[in-house]
Structure formats: structure tokens, C-alpha cells
Amino acid sequence: AQKITQTQPGMFVxxxxxxxxxxxxxxxxxxxxxxxxxxxxxGEMIFLIYQGSYDxxxxxxxxxxxxxxxxxxxxxLVISASQLGDSAMYFCAMRExxxxxxxxxxxxxxxxxxxx
Amino acid sequence: xxxxxxxxxxxxxxxxxxxxxxxxxxxxxxxMFWYRQDPGLGLRLIYFSYDVKMKEKGDIPEGYSVSREKKxxxxxxxxxxxxxxxxMYLCASSGAxxxxxxxxxxxxSIL
Numbered sequence: 001a002q003k004i005t006q007t008q009p010g011m012f013v014x015x016x017x018x019x020x021x022x023x024x025x026x027x028x029x030x031x032x033x034x035x036x037x038x039x040x041x042x043g044e045m046i047f048l049i050y051q052g053s054y055d056x057x058x059x060x061x062x063x064x065x066x067x068x069x070x071x072x073x074x075x076x077l078v079i080s081a082s083q084l085g086d087s088a089m090y091f092c093a094m095r096e097x098x099x100x101x102x103x104x105x106x107x108x109x110x111x112x113x114x115x116x
Numbered sequence: 117x118x119x120x121x122x123x124x125x126x127x128x129x130x131x132x133x134x135x136x137x138x139x140x141x142x143x144x145x146x147x148m149f150w151y152r153q154d155p156g157l158g159l160r161l162i163y164f165s166y167d168v169k170m171k172e173k174g175d176i177p178e179g180y181s182v183s184r185e186k187k188x189x190x191x192x193x194x195x196x197x198x199x200x201x202x203x204m205y206l207c208a209s210s211g212a213x214x215x216x217x218x219x220x221x222x223x224x225s226i227l
Binding site: 047 | 125149156157158159161164174204206208215216217218219220221223
């Protein structure tokens with residue numbers, strides 16, 4: 001079974017509007033971390049935002065926020081006021097366990113296209 | 117800012133060649149990782165290392181080896197390149213409890 005599921009292969013959003021990218025995860029660990037990365041067409045993976053399983057507040061970083069619903073095992077990324085430069089692939093990832101190392105498990109990604 | 121540098125953005129090699137992909141990070145990170153990325157399959161972990169001279173197999177290590185002689189450098193080696201190893205290769209590093217930071221990637225074509 002997939003540990004990270006991103007159900008939206010592709011999405012469109014109008015410039016300046018908000019968009020939510022879905023991510024659900026599956027783990028039996030109590031301690032874990034959730035990450036979102038952006039990959040433009042140039043190929044580099046850019047870290048956006050992190051949420052720890054024990055964090056009580058939803059993480060925010062500028063125009064990015066993470067809607068963390070622990071009971072539903074979802075960690076959706078919300079991008080406010082979309083810009084043309086937000087067009088990219090977006091990957092949700094999970095690090096299981098409370099250790100300092102921990103490998104990431106990635107979802108298959110969502111391709112976001114921002115329309116002018 | 118964290119800087120992870122991969123030696124080549126694009127590389128073309130021939131079947132059977134021994135191929136070296138180099139990755140250097142400048143943040144004294146303990147952890148380093150090699151992934152390959154293929155359409156529809158996402159990122160898959162090849163090898164990782166938590167310390168100098170230490171390596172662990174990831175999900176798809178077959179046909180690859182790695183070397184970490186210095187903390188800042190993590191090399192991926194294709195012992196005898198094959199066409200099914202044509203892919204995008206991404207290196208990442210992280211400190212303890214920190215997010216992974218990635219290099220720009222190497223698009224490798226094996227002819």
C-alpha cells in the first residue's frame with residue numbers, strides 16, 4: 001500500500017486565487033514528519049514547508065500553509081494568491097520515526113498549472 | 117543557504133561504461149541521499165549515508181554503488197551502465213532532524 005497518496009495528478013488554478021493540493025499518508029508511527037517540495041521544470045527540488053506530528057499548530061511559510069488533520073491522516077498544502085511562478089510539480093513526503101536521520105517517502109506528485 | 121552541488125546537469129554515456137555522479141554539500145550535513153526520478157514513479161531512494169564511509173541500501177540499489185570518503189561528498193557509481201538507468205538523478209543532504217535539501221539534479225542518458 002502506498003504510504004503517501006497524492007490523488008490529483010494535475011491541477012489548474014487562476015492567478016491570484018488560492019489552491020489546495022491534497023496529500024494523505026499512512027503510518028503506524030506516533031512520531032513522524034511531513035514535508036512539501038516544489039519541483040519546477042528546471043528540475044531542482046525546493047523545500048517548502050514542514051509539519052511535525054506533534055506540532056499543534058498548522059505550519060505556515062509565507063504564502064504556503066499546511067492543513068494538517070492528524071485523525072484523517074491528511075497534510076494538504078494550501079498556496080494563497082497563486083503566481084505564475086508557482087507552476088510546477090509538488091511532492092508530499094513523509095519521514096517516519098522520531099530519529100534524526102530517517103529517509104523520506106515521496107508521493108507521486110501533483111502538477112500545478114497557474115493560468116494568467 | 118544550504119548548497120548541494122551535483123557535478124553535471126546533463127550527461128550522456130554509453131552502455132557498459134562506468135559512470136560517476138558526484139554530489140557535494142557545504143553545510144557539514146551528516147546525512148546524504150541519492151534518488152532517481154522517473155515519470156509516473158516519483159522519487160525512489162537508491163542509497164543513503166549517515167556518516168563518512170558508511171552506506172545503506174535504499175529501495176532500488178541494484179546496479180549502483182556509492183562512496184563517501186569525505187563528509188561533504190557522496191558519489192553514485194553505475195558499475196556498468198545500462199539503458200534502463202536513463203533517468204533523472206537527485207542528490208540530497210540533511211542535518212539531524214532537518215529537511216533534506218536537494219541539488220539541481222543530473223539528467224543521465226545511457227545510449
